[in-house]
Structures are given as C-alpha cells and as structure tokens.
Amino acid sequence: MVVALIVICEVGFWVLLAAGLATRYLLRMPRTGAALLLCEPLLEVVLLVVTAMDLKNGAEPSWRHGLAALYIGYTVGHGHRTVKWLDGHAAHRLGGGPRPVPPPRYGMPRARYEARLWLGTLLGAAVATGLLWLAILYVGDPGRTGSLESWMHVAWRTAGIHGVVAATYAIWPRRAPAPPPADRTPIRVDRP
Template sequence: MIVGLVVACEVAFWVLLAAGLAFRYALRMPRTGMALLLCEPLLEVVLFTVTAIDLRNGAEPDWRHGLAAVYIGFTVGLGHSTVTWADARVAHRFAGGPPPVKPPRYGWARAVHEAKVAARWILSAAVALALLQSAVWYVGDGGDTTSLRAWQTRMLWVIVVNLVVAASYALFPKKEPRDPGARDRADRAVAQPADSETGTGRSARS
C-alpha cells in the first residue's frame, strides 16, 4: 500500500502541476491555477499520515516506509524548484513571459549556482534523514529498524556527493574559453536546457 501511495503521490504531483499551469496560462484563471499548485504539499501530508498510521497499527518497518520518508524529503527540498522551473517555461511559451534565465557556466558565478543546487539536494536528504530518525524512535528498541538505517546511510551519501560536487566547482572553477568561437560552439553543444533553479546535469526531483 505504501509503495502504491508513493507512486500515486508522484503522479498526482505532475497532474496538479500540469493542471495548475493550464488554468494559470491557457485558461487565464491564475487564482484557480495557483490554488491547484498550492495543493501540492497536501500530497506529502497524506503520505506522511498514512505511513504513520501504518506503523502505529503494528506494521513492521521496512524499505517501503523508508521510501515514503525519502520521497517526502525530496519533494520538500526540490518540489518548489520544479514548479518554478516549469512555470517559467510555460509562461515564456504560452504567455509571452521572458525566456528562462540560463545559469552561469564559468567562474565563481557557476560555483555559487552549483552550491545553491547542492543546498536543495542536501535539504532534501536532511529532511528525509529527520523523518527516518523519527520513524526509528517511533518503532523503538523492540522493532527491526535495519531498513530505515539503510535509507539513512543512502541519504548521508547524497549529502556527501553534493558537498563534493559543490566544493569542486569552488576549488577548481570552470574557466571561460578565450576563443569566442569556441565559446559559441560550446553553447551550441549543450544538449539540454539549462535552468537557474534546477541546475545543469542534475534533475529537479528524485
């Protein structure tokens, strides 16, 4: 049941996002669209409540409860940036909004951008860690918390990897090509759209 609910929450997230943007721009009903977008956090509340009730009713904690905690954590940390990312592109495409701002690609500005991206991922992992630890305390010494601890280890690795990536851009900043032609070729070689909110090479959500 927990896994099915996680999948349902993920599907509902994108459905609400698409509906909210459709009402906001295509149907010219911005208040209704905003109301739909503001319903997004309710999905995490429902998932958290159902998971807590399942544990309270005596369910043995396993990887499914850990998955629910991780999903909630990453939605908290990355959900807003995903909505902002989609909103900027739909506004530009259908409502005459300004084109999405591309993130800086070189130097200290790129390092700052990558630090912000890493901060969102670290926040996601930290929220997941807190929820997992709450589940461990809730279960107590009498229950098997091995799977929950395993999820905590994974979240620690997420934090470490993002710290290393952000530090690498700060310590070894990417230098701008001196040849303008090379810079133009590099810009054309970028296969995916860049974004100031979600970063390059890393997705907005897990």
C-alpha cells in the same frame, strides 16, 4: 501499499503541476492555477500520514517506509525549485513571458548555483532523517528499525556525493570559452 502511494504521489505531483500551469497560462486564471500549485504539498502530507498509519497498524518497518521519507525530503528540498523552473518555462511558452534565465555555466557564478542546489539536497537529507528518527521512535523497537536507519545513511551519502560534485565547481571553476579570433584577412593593396 506505501510504494503504490509513492508512485501515486509522484504522478499526482506532475498532474497537479500540469493542471496548475495550464489553468494559469492557457485558461488565464492565475489565482486558480496558483491554488492548484499550492495543493501539491498536500500530497506529501497524505504520504506521511499513510506511512505513519501503516507503521501504527503493525507493519514491519522496511525499505518502503525509508523510501517514503526520502521522497518527502527530496520534495521539501527541491520541489519548490522544480515548480519555479517549470513555471518560468510555462510563462514563456504559454503566457508570452520573457525567456527564463538559464543557470550560469562558468566560473564562480556556476559554483554558487551548484552550492544552492546542494543546500536543497542537505535540506532534503535533514527532513528525511528527521522523519526516519520519528518513525524509529514511533516503532520503539531497535531490533525492527535497522532498515530505517540504513535509509538515513543513504540520505547523507547522497548529500555527501552531491557536496563533492558541487565543490568541484568551486575548486576547479570551468572557464568560458575564448571568443573566436577576429577575421584577420590581410588587406590587399594594389600598387600602381
């Protein structure tokens, strides 16, 4: 049941996002579109409540509950950035707004951009860990919560790998390509 709800929440996220952006830019109803976009966190609340109820009803803590915690953590860490990115593109394509500024590609600006992404991953791992600890305390039987503890390791391993990748942008910043050489065709001077 929890896995099906995760899929439903993911589909619901994209449906609400599409409905919110379409209402905002195609129907020219910005407040209604914003209200639809603000309903998206309710999906995670529903997932959290159903997962807690599933554990309360005596379900064996398993990978499904850990996956739900990671999904909620990812949404907290990166959901806002995803919505903002898509809103900028929808405003440009559907609302006649300016073209969104792409992320920097080179040097320290790119390293700072990657560091901000990594901070979102850290936030997601922290939220997932907090939810998993609450679930472990809620179950109260250390013998039954091993799978939940293993998901904490998955969250922090993912954050660690992402941190290493982000650090490479600061340690070895990518340089902008050199501008193409100016056309240096020799000027031919005819002598009499």
